[in-house]
Amino acid sequence: TIEKCLERGERLYITTDSKSGTFSSYGLEKEIREKFPTLKVICVNATTSQDSNHPAHNFVERINSVITQYDVVICSPSIGSGVSIDVKGHFHKVFGIFNGVIPDWEARQGLARVRDPIERHIWCATLGMGWVRKTIRSTNYKDIVKIVMERTEHTAVLAELIAPNADVEAILEGNINPAHLKCWARMAAEVNYSMRHYRQLMYYGLQSEGFDIETISDEEIYRERDQISSDLQALSNVSNLNEEQKINFKQLD
Numbered sequence: 001t002i003e004k005c006l007e008r009g010e011r012l013y014i015t016t017d018s019k020s021g022t023f024s025s026y027g028l029e030k031e032i033r034e035k036f037p038t039l040k041v042i043c044v045n046a047t048t049s050q051d052s053n054h055p056a057h058n059f060v061e062r063i064n065s066v067i068t069q070y071d072v073v074i075c076s077p078s079i080g081s082g083v084s085i086d087v088k089g090h091f092h093k094v095f096g097i098f099n100g101v102i103p104d105w106e107a108r109q110g111l112a113r114v115r116d117p118i119e120r121h122i123w124c125a126t127l128g129m130g131w132v133r134k135t136i137r138s139t140n141y142k143d144i145v146k147i148v149m150e151r152t153e154h155t156a157v158l159a160e161l162i163a164p165n166a167d168v169e170a171i172l173e174g175n176i177n178p179a180h181l182k183c184w185a186r187m188a189a190e191v192n193y194s195m196r197h198y199r200q201l202m203y204y205g206l207q208s209e210g211f212d213i214e215t216i217s218d219e220e221i222y223r224e225r226d227q228i229s230s231d232l233q234a235l236s237n238v239s240n241l242n243e244e245q246k247i248n249f250k251q252l253d
Contacts, residue, residue: 002028002095006036006072010092013085014074015110017101019045025076028097032072040069045076077102077110085114094120100128103194104201108209120211124202128195132188133157139193141185148181157184 005012018024029043048056059066060083067073068090094114098107104124111120131137133154138144148154161180194201206213 002032003035005093006032006039011071011090012073012093012095013091013114014072014095014097015076015079015107015113016074016097017077017099017107017110019047019076019078021099023097023099025074028074032074036072039071041072041074042070043074044079046078049078075110075113077106079110079113081109083113085116088116091116091118093118096120096122096124098122098124098198098202100125100195100198101130103128103130103191104198104205105194107202108205112209122202122206124199126199128198130191131195132191136188137192137195139189139196141182141189144185144188144192145178145181148185157181 002012002014014028016023016025016028019026021027025043025045029041032039032041042055042059044056044059048054049059051057060079063083064086067085068087073091091114094111096107096111107124111122132144136144136147136154138147148157158181161184162176203213203215
């Protein structure tokens, strides 16, 4: 786990697909700072990177020169394509936590930002949540076009997809070049397909990229969580033991 790695003194690069929530960039930053107050931690997301008073301001533009100043770097998808972290030997592991806000291929891009060939530890949801326009869930591009044409809440899409310099008279007569709409609908269908098969596609994608993959089931993770909870409960009860019981408890540790 992230906590165990930090206890061992390892430096981590953590990528996540959202900036709010328990396992978001903000949530992880808060938890790590509370448990490891002496570590140098930076959170880079759309908000912090635009705050001129935050260390993340212009962080991406100078990423390779400043990233080694931090023990933990937490990034949201605001670090876009084209960013390459080329430093060697600084990070011990990369962690990825993906709830399915972004497509699987974008999540894998986030994992690949660190070029150093170190371990990647990944958790991702079975199903994604980043459906196109939140409510369109079809994976058939023709169905998506039909939905956009029929539902008034999606009419803004049509306006956005009108070709630049389109013939106004032709538009008024109902003659619209469908090329842009068709292209958008095809991409939307791919995003929805990713959401529907999120964990499976993440696995296949990593496999096709040449990673050696070791899988851990959710059941194993839950068992480990329950064991940790049990150990913590046992530790909380130590104060109620007599001296002989405390000695026996320590021998079992």
